[in-house]
Amino acid sequence: MAVYTVLKPEAFARVAEAYGLGAVQEVVAIPEGSINTNHRVLTSQGRVFVRHTTVRSAEELRFEAALLTHLTESHFPSPTLLRTKQQQPFLELEGGRVSVFKWLSGEELKRPQLTTEHLERLGRELGKMHRITQSFAGSRNNPYSAAQVHSWLEGLRGHSDDEVATATEELMEHLDRAESARDHGLQPRGVIHADLFLDNVKWLADQVLAFFDFEMACVDAYGLDIAITLNAWCFDGGYRPELCRAFIRGYQEARTLAQGERENLFGHALFGAVRYTASRIRDFHLSPLPPEQLTRKDFRTYLARARALDAMGPAGFLKLLEL
Template identity: 65%
Template sequence: MALYTSLDASAFQRLAEAYGLGSVREFAGIPQGSINSNFRLVTSAGRFFVRHTTVRSAEDLGFEAGLLALLNAAHYPSPRLVHTREGQPFLELEGGRVCVFAWLVGEELTRETLTAEHLESLGLELGKLHRLGDAYVGARANPYGSSVVAGWLEGLARHPDAELAAIARELQGYLARADASRGGLEPRGVIHADIFLDNVKWLGERVSAVFDFEMACQDALGLDVAITLNAWCFEAGAYRPELCRALLRGYQVERALVPLERTHLFGHALFGAVRYTASRIRDFHLSDLPPDKLAPKDFRTYLARARLLNQMGPEGLRALVGL
């Protein structure tokens, strides 16, 4: 969602024509995230969210489109992908691929406003997503699995910045522990893999939309639970037990965790903390983009999660979340 690619008025007019959106009235970049260039577009047909990518393949976009179609049909609170006049889920434009979504209603919450009721509602929707995903026949491996993260850390461990190199070596130890603490015959299926605060909209205490499915893939369902727990339940250097337990309580209304998932939740949480520490170093800390093109995210907040998880261990995390 960073502004890697600039789209001018003529590009948006070509886009509007390809999608049958009428005349362009206004557009603006949204300098958030790390991978894509995102824009708000207003036309005579309404408001739209436009995502331009130079890294995602046609197969990746097809997986996302098929998943969203399934979720929309099931009335799950998910984005509505707009297709071109020719019925395609994306458009080749300006050296990349563009997807257009109907603008979502609702507001994003700040960490300070989160309550246990919010997390229970979020857990419910996450469990519902995993249950509905059982019917999806698309296939996409996790593009950010352990081997990819290990490669990132190997490169960072050779970085000339001594502090970053030391952190990378520390994370390599955490990654080894995480991998030893998960795996086996865990339930697998479609996961969102990126449910952060800025990927959910709310109407009061009700989830109005879970969006940004670009990282959706097939992996252990417990990994999705752990990523979401890390993203929503950590504040000021500590996990908030009431939020952790509410998330798991809501989730298990829709889908009960099996014993192996309970055992491996620690490994998934530690892996998620390592993965996002490393990606934030690469995508934000080492980025050359100015602040008006890329809203910064501090890798140290996820490093703090990794260190705390490593300290508390599997039993400490299970006690924290009430499993």
């Protein structure tokens, strides 16, 4: 969601024409994220969200489109993907592919606003989503697997930035421990969001209005989704027990965790901390983009999560969650 491709006004006119959106009145770039170029576009028919990607394949975009259709038909709060006049889920444009969504109302919460009520509702909605996706037939392997993260770390080893080089060696050790704590063969799997951060949920007062940004959605262990979300929402200098427990409590109101899932949560959480530390080093800390084109995210906050998890271990993590 950073500005990686500068699109000219005529490109937005082409999008509006292809989607039957009317005349373009205003275009505002959104300089956040790590993969796509996003814009808020106001047309004579209303406001839409326009996402341009140069890295996602047509197959991946069709998977996302089918998933969003499934969620919408199941009455789950999710984005509405618009289709072109030819009923295609995306448009080939400027060396990439454009997807257009209805603009989502509501607000994104900031960390100081979070309460146990918010986390309980968040957990409940994630549990509902996991139940719903059990009937979804689409499939996509997780592009951010342990093998992929290991490859990233190998590429960062010996980096000229001393802090990066030192962190990489530590992350290698954390990744090894995470993988030794995960049993990939004994866990319920299905479609997961895989990136449910604070800025990927819209709220209306204290109610979840929508989950959005499903570009990383894939088929993997449901426990990984739980751990990624918990890491994102329940850590503020350290894990906040009351938020962690409220999130797990809400989740289990919608979907009960099997014993095997509980035992794998520590490994998933540690893996997630390593995965996001590594991606933030690559996509933000080492990015050459200027501040006006990219809102940076500090990799050290996720390194702190990895260290906290490593210190508490599997038993301490389950105690934190009251599982």
